[in-house]
Amino acid sequence: MPAQGLGFEDRALTSAEIRQIVAQAVDGAALRGKRVLCIIPDSTRTCPMPEMFRVFCEAVAPQATKLDFLIALGTHQPMSEEAINKLLGLTPEERRGKYGRHAVYNHAWDNPDELKLVGTITEEDTARISNGLLREAVRVEVNKRLFDYDVVCIIGPVFPHEVVGFSGGNKYFFPGVSGPEILNFFHWLGAMITLPVIIGAKYTPVRKVVDHAAAFIRMPKLCLSMVVHHGKMHGLFAGTPEDSWASAAALSDKLHIIYVPKPFKRVLSQAPAMYDEIWTAGKCMYKLEPALADGAELIIYAPHVEEVSFTHGRLLDEVGYHVRDYFRTRMDRFAKYPRGVLAHSTHVKGIGAYVNGVETPRVNVVLATQIPRERCRKINLGYMDPKTVRVEDFQGRESEGIIHVPKAGEMLYRLADGTVPRIPGDV
Secondary structure, eight states: OOOEEEEOSSSOOOHHHHHHHHHHHHHHHTOTTOEEEEEEOOTTSOSOHHHHHHHHHHHHTTTOSEEEEEEOOTTSOOOOHHHHHHHHTOOHHHHHTTTTTSOEEEOOTTOGGGEEEEEEEOHHHHHHHTTTSOOOOEEEEEEGGGGGSSEEEEEEEOOEETTTEEOOGGGGTTTTTBOHHHHHHHHHHHHHHOHHHHTTOSSOHHHHHHHHHHTTOOSOEEEEEEEEETTEEEEEEEESHHHHHHHHHHHHHHHSEEEESSOEEEEEEEOOTTOOSHHHHTHHHHTTGGGEEEEEEEEEEOTTOOOSOTTTHHHHHHHOOOOHHHHHTTTTTTTTSOHHHHHHHHHHHOSEEEETTEEEESSEEEEESSSOHHHHHHTTOEEOOGGGOOGGGGTTOGGGTEEEETTOSSSEEEETTOOOOOOTTOO
């Protein structure tokens, strides 16, 4: 059924409209006397979380017997108390006082004691959903805290996404609060299909996996999907995770995709401070790849970034960044590595060919960060001293195929003629 809410291309929602949508959603969810767990994003997503946190608490706390929050970290690092306060817009005094009764938990994807098995996607189902690309049984685990509550609510933004097509909805379960097996499976499925084909597509095989897995979580769910544009909330939709996401993704498609007349040959893609590692700053490549010319150079400009991945850096040092078929043709060699890590590697490197032991990436990806030249070479990415970058050299030159993207990672760039880069030989 259609989600309730409002969305506008030409203006942001007012505070009164936001409060009304939340209030109506909460009333419709019948939360009186219920224990409610709310899943929220971490600090790597742009959204007015401080406002939504306060509005949601005001609407739910008087009715529910319990209201707590779980941060959908996926495999990101746990957030400190200081970082959580900043995410929620709280002073330490507010956190201890007015909002002190609402616990805020970090998800622990790699702690088996914190996970619960809720089902298994069969070999037949994975083969059907993936159109035969993968065929295997996949265990579906989620954070066991969910089952200490009567209702689970999701609050999160929707943007074009490199793995699933558009973020949001049931993606807050998978990988947000899931175990490793399901997240590694569908990240690799996305890599097999390739990022340019997946990103900004509303219904994808990966979205089917996520929605199929979410059906194993048999408890009432409410989802508040936000559409945020230039820091302002242009849309807020309430309903099931599937319905609210669908409405938000339709608006995101209109607001978050920039169509350009010809491909770029040189890009300075600048990472905002919220991306503090290449694991997240890789979005600076993801959102531009569909609009890059063959042989283009893309520079991830992030002078504040010092680490490849706080969680997976050691593994990425071992496998490096490569095109998909570098891994796909030799999966026995890389079997010990999580496929989510391999998928990330291919997304940052971009599509390309691997034939007779020769790797030919379509794009040259260069890091202008604090990561040393030697490590960049080790992980198979280019290096540039960030001190030598002159931003003005990339500005005002789009007609030449050169561009500076000052806050990369959320706006998707596509070619206006609908051309999508593909690996030769792929269907």
